[in-house]
Amino acid sequence: MLHLKRRGFDLGCIQIPEKTAMPSSSQVQQAWQNDAAIVLPQLLRNDLEKYTENIKESHILMQNVLRTCDFVPFLEQTPYVERIQQNFFIVAASPEEHDEQGIEKVYFDAFDQDEDDVVAEELWCKASWLSFHDEDASLRFRFSWGMEGYEDVSADPLKQAWAGKLCDVLFPESHIITNNATILSHLSSILSKKPSFVERIVYFNAPNGGAQFHHDVERGHAGVVFAQLSGSTFWLALAKPKLMDEIISFVTNAKNQQAIASVLPQENDQQTLKTLCHNREDLSCHMEDPDHELVEALIDRCPEFIAHLVARGHSHILQAGDVLLLPQRDLDNCVWHSVFTLGDTPGEALSFAVR
Template sequence: MTSDQSDADSIPALLDEILGDAGRTPLPGAAPVVALSEEDDPASVAAIEALALARIELRRRGVDHGTWVTLPSELEPAGRLPRPSQLRKRWREARPFVLRGALAEELPLARNELHAGLRRGQKVSSPQDLEAELRRSLGGRAARFEVIGAADELYDPERDLARVLVRDTQGGFDDLWVKTGRLSTYPEDTSLRLRFAFGAEREDDASDDEPRHRATAALGRAAIPELRLVGPGSALIERASEAADESLQATGAIAYWNAPEGGALFHHDAFSGDDSQGQRGVLYTQLVGRTAWLAISSADLVRRLEEFLADEEEPELADLATLAADQGAARAELALPGCGRFGPVVDGWPAFTAFLADSGHAAVLEPGDAIVLPNQGLGSTALHSVFCASPRTTYGLSVALRRDSRPHNRVRGQKMSGRTLRSGPGRRFDLRS
């Protein structure tokens, strides 16, 4: 008897029903995730939990989204990361994938930096604090980047906390900026993000000004040393480039401190109908703590909405069911802010969260894991929803992936050594948070 046969024989019937469902399409690279329900047989739940690697209670902004468990990869061989040719197909179809343990060797060498990164979220929540932190991290007069000062106005006064303007003395750009903001206005959500960008907010978010994008990327690495893990020559950028079948560069970095009750509602990172020359996707790496994700292409989300709504008997959902049955109209609706009319279902219905997890579109990212979210444009992109899955604040980095037009030699299989990050004795802390 093979080990796979032995595993199959020991799987509880409920779990076998979920993992063996013909309609389940596992998120490649992710450990299997299934949702538990109060309606499930207690004996079956206990048997599943006995196999579980982790049990996660999902709660975001006052809404309880149920319980997930992660399971050993051996229980779902179909979820293993596929061959490069299959990853390239997924990229073309804007279907996400996970690179589990991609930074497993690098993180132990960077504990001091990660500890500092986790604490950085406590030092950037006011204009004065953010300006002081940038002056400290960017260096003195001889440094490339020069802090101009705090901006007088904030784009989103409800959530934005501070924005500081920065000059690139090497590139001659004086419109770079760094912004701290809350992820929501929910009182118990203390999640923050620190964003690096340039130009006019919103208007220049989709800019194809490659020199400014490169300057913004360099600013991020100067302020946050651990961004080198997803910088030029890193193994993660190389793997994303292989999937995209073109050279990519990381820019537009965002540091995330997802806290309990926090996370992100369903959204995408597309800017136009065709982003083949612009933002090609997003790469997120988990550095401290754990986050839970739903990640799915717009085409697959439309299909899942159609399946889910077809089984609902409430009259007020009839119009949504009709909309979901029209692939083009449904994709256009999902491209709207907040996923348009689908927003209350994809973000507010715990039953839909569980349905997507049991359909294979969930992932739990541990320290060292990464997720790649390809983008082809508003009608074909990867949508995603995030939950804090740790009892304390977590830390992760997100970068935009853009085409790198500079001629250079790519080295396939190149691996980041981690030695570019300072390491040393220092204080040790648990990356799992």
């Protein structure tokens, strides 16, 4: 049995999902085309040994950022400064006081070694908390370019490529995804072209942390590759239509009314949720609303609903070396996913969007 706890909410004990075998290429393609998450178990086992020292360095960086709430001072030290100076230079740093989850954003320009010319500007890496909860020490390091919240993955492939190279420089273990022949083969077959890995995020999910149910749809993205490098995480993942099916099935079952009342104590909220479940279009629109509290209370804070999803086969456990592919076709069919940290120590993971 697994005991799930996230951001102060005790979400109960659930059965451990069965281990999966390595899927065939046809199974991977079929899963992606059917908007289903699929695990590639222990695909990275041999690669982890190659990048052991880099993963240790990254854990030390994470601990230093947690300890000091600073980021850029550590990039100006060995081993980072030597690697950065080969193709990048630090332009500025922002304490991100406008963002309660932001710790520090560091801006870079990239230059061509041969020509000594600047080839990409406004690149950045931002260190952030994953949540506002005091007992969740989870961090993420996100790489992109331009004005945050307005950047467009399709607008400037060159800057996105250099933002990816910056991720390689600060976290060389990123090559575990980008140079993996099996991942490249699967995605090339799915996309009918060689994939690009953009909008990269390096996660450190800590105990009591993880991500609430969400999707990663963005224009120009086909999906996400998630690689567990250390530690372990528990996932719930299913396409939006199936998640809606499960919500409707759970809410309309009279046996679950007490469980729903435990997370939505107001009767009018319970009734509104029931009403939403009688109209799929209304339910779908509510799920896309930034303030989707009625559904959020159910899918993120109700132990009985989480147990329901597990019983229906929508859960996965990722150990170090495992890869999870998450199709993100569009808002109507994307794979929604929720993450829980397992164990007593933070684990490192890579989450790269696929273009």
